[in-house]
Amino acid sequence: MEGKRIRLIEPVVGAEEEKLIGEVLRSGWLTEGPMARRFEDLFKAFVGAKHAITASSCTTAMEMGLRAMGIGPGDEVLVPDFTHPATADAVIAFGAHPVLVDVSLSSYNLDFNEAEKAVTDKTRAAIPVSWGGYPLNDKELKDLKDEHDVLMLEDAACSPGAEYNGAKTGVMADITAFSFHPRKSITTGEGGMITTESDDYAEKIRSLKNFGVGKVGTESHFIRYGSNYKLSDILAAMGVAQMGKLARIVERRIELAENYNKLLSEVKGIKPPEKEKGIKHIYQTYAAYIEVEGARNKLIADLKKIGIETQIGTYALHLEPYFANLKKQGDLHRSKLLYENLLALPMCHTMTKSDQEHVVSQIEKHLKNYQG
Numbered sequence: 467m468e469g470k471r472i473r474l475i476e477p478v479v480g481a482e483e484e485k486l487i488g489e490v491l492r493s494g495w496l497t498e499g500p501m502a503r504r505f506e507d508l509f510k511a512f513v514g515a516k517h518a519i520t521a522s523s524c525t526t527a528m529e530m531g532l533r534a535m536g537i538g539p540g541d542e543v544l545v546p547d548f549t550h551p552a553t554a555d556a557v558i559a560f561g562a563h564p565v566l567v568d569v570s571l572s573s574y575n576l577d578f579n580e581a582e583k584a585v586t587d588k589t590r591a592a593i594p595v596s597w598g599g600y601p602l603n604d605k606e607l608k609d610l611k612d613e614h615d616v617l618m619l620e621d622a623a624c625s626p627g628a629e630y631n632g633a634k635t636g637v638m639a640d641i642t643a644f645s646f647h648p649r650k651s652i653t654t655g656e657g658g659m660i661t662t663e664s665d666d667y668a669e670k671i672r673s674l675k676n677f678g679v680g681k682v683g684t685e686s687h688f689i690r691y692g693s694n695y696k697l698s699d700i701l702a703a704m705g706v707a708q709m710g711k712l713a714r715i716v717e718r719r720i721e722l723a724e725n726y727n728k729l730l731s732e733v734k735g736i737k738p739p740e741k742e743k744g745i746k747h748i749y750q751t752y753a754a755y756i757e758v759e760g761a762r763n764k765l766i767a768d769l770k771k772i773g774i775e776t777q778i779g780t781y782a783l784h785l786e787p788y789f790a791n792l793k794k795q796g797d798l799h800r801s802k803l804l805y806e807n808l809l810a811l812p813m814c815h816t817m818t819k820s821d822q823e824h825v826v827s828q829i830e831k832h833l834k835n836y837q838g
């Protein structure tokens with residue numbers, strides 16, 4: 467076991483992806499086309515959404531979502547501080563202003579009570595993130611939306627398959643954006659998907675991603691601003707193959723997470739992620755909290771030396787130079803704590819129980835050493 471390389475994540479790709487990509491290459495149609503439509507139909511059925519629309523990434527999916535909602539200069543959009551920069555970048559892209567809000571120490575997701583305090587007469591939308599695969603609280607989301615007339619765009623980059631008391635990620639918010647970056651549960655290399663129940667948003671997004679094309683009578687014309695955020699059929703072929711594996715990948719990740727929970731419950735100085743009853747957390751990231759002060763970064767470096775790949779959870783945006791001057795709600799101290807202390811553990815589908823025992827025993831050994 468000593469010296470065996472254990473990766474943070476590995477894409478689950480093989481013969482099915484090769485076969486479908488081959489079909490696209492031989493078809494002569496390489497840009498977005500029939501394979502993207504197949505991918506959308508499969509994703510739509512998986513989530514139970516009315517519309518699913520491919521995009522070039524989750525970031526561009528969010529940009530288009532905000533644009534379709536009519537968000538623009540002067541508008542404020544509530545964003546959790548503990549997230550990937552893309553969540554805030556999508557807001558800035560069209561001249562709107564992100565307002566950074568703190569998160570919960572148990573779910574690592576947006577604290578909806580704090581979000582409510584941040585609402586002003588300029589607030590038009592919020593982008594709660596179902597972080598690492600932990601679903602959003604459906605009721606809290608709807609309360610904020612209905613009581614304050616705030617449009618909801620969920621950043622579900624990490625969460626296809628997650629559920630909150632039966633409410634599926636992908637249908638809770640007005641618009642939901644997913645990512646297929648290789649660190650996600652399923653991947654197309656780079657890619658994204660938007661789901662929505664709204665015919666109006668769907669029509670606008672399909673147009674925005676395709677240079678602003680739309681119908682005037684029966685003819686196609688350019689009827690609004692647009693860009694090129696399409697997903698090539700070569701990548702969509704990967705998506706179609708990956709959809710056949712998604713349910714199994716999610717089950718495997720839950721199995722690995724439950725085993726980590728058991729193993730870590732015996733270890734001092736590290737707290738496994740919490741999970742409310744009735745939710746389906748899909749563990750795109752399995753992030754445990756290191757309680758030994760200053761140990762998290764040392765642990766990442768020391769584990770790397772023996773071939774175990776780990777990572778931080780994600781960023782506290784207010785600590786990054788580009789986002790430091792954005793409007794903030796409160797002191798964002800919980801986001802800072804998570805940024806400094808969360809450790810993402812390896813979650814490869816190929817991991818064995820003994821790999822997991824090795825990871826946990828090395829964490830335990832190093833944590834003990836740091837404390838003397």
Ligand SMILES: Cc1ncc(COP(=O)(O)O)c(C=O)c1O
Pocket residue numbers: 523524525526549550552553595597621623624644645646647657658
């Ligand atoms: C929460 C979150 N949002 C957005 C993104 C960006 O996704 P993409 O790389 O597909 O643009 C990521 C990527 O890691 C993410 O973790």
